[in-house]
Amino acid sequence: MKTWKTLGYMGLIPFVLCLYLSGHEMFWGIDPKQAFIAYSAVILSFIAGTIWQVNGSRxxxxxxSKQQIISNLFSLIAFVSLLINPYVALAILTTSYLLHFxxxxxxxxxxxxxxxxxxxxxxxxxxxxxLHITAFIVWSN
Incomplete structure (x- = not known):
């Protein structure tokens, strides 16, 4: 398998692990729910860079300039998701992933x-x- 594919799919592991561990209040002093949201924000910000095209394109x-601004907007949305209610953050992050794609x-x-x-x-x-929808459902119960 190509490296980019392997890394892409391996990037799902922290989502799954945090969701699985979210049944516990804390795990090694870390809140798994907050870790899920934080990882999601980092990944959204990371993939936002894929639309930042600065050189060599047609x-x-x-x-x-428009793509660079949109890229930064996704990163700012990811940052804001770290500061708000977790359920609202899940909704915003979910929507952002869809819109980015x-x-x-x-x-x-x-x-x-x-x-x-x-x-x-x-x-x-x-x-x-x-996984975000599942987190919303599981965390609501």
Missing amino acids: QNDKLK LYEVRFVLQDELNPEYITMRFRLTLTVVL
Whole structure:
């Protein structure tokens, strides 16, 4: 398996682990719910960088500037999710993952569609969204 695929799928492990451990109040002094949200915020901010195209592309400067601003907006949303109610954070992060995927496929990768990469991103996004929905349900009970 290609390194980027392996790393992509391995990135799901902290989500699953934190969700599993969220049945406990604390684990080694760490709140698993807060860890889940924090990891999610870090990953959202990380993938926001995929739309930050600064050099070598066929885009005009205006489009590049727009993508850089949108990239920063996703990172700021991720940061804000660390500061708010966990249930609201889950909803915002879930929505952000979906919007990021749609934006990336529609505007960023339109000229460079690698079916293997798009399939992986779809699977990862779907899994992350389902894990966030599961967290919301489990944490509400």
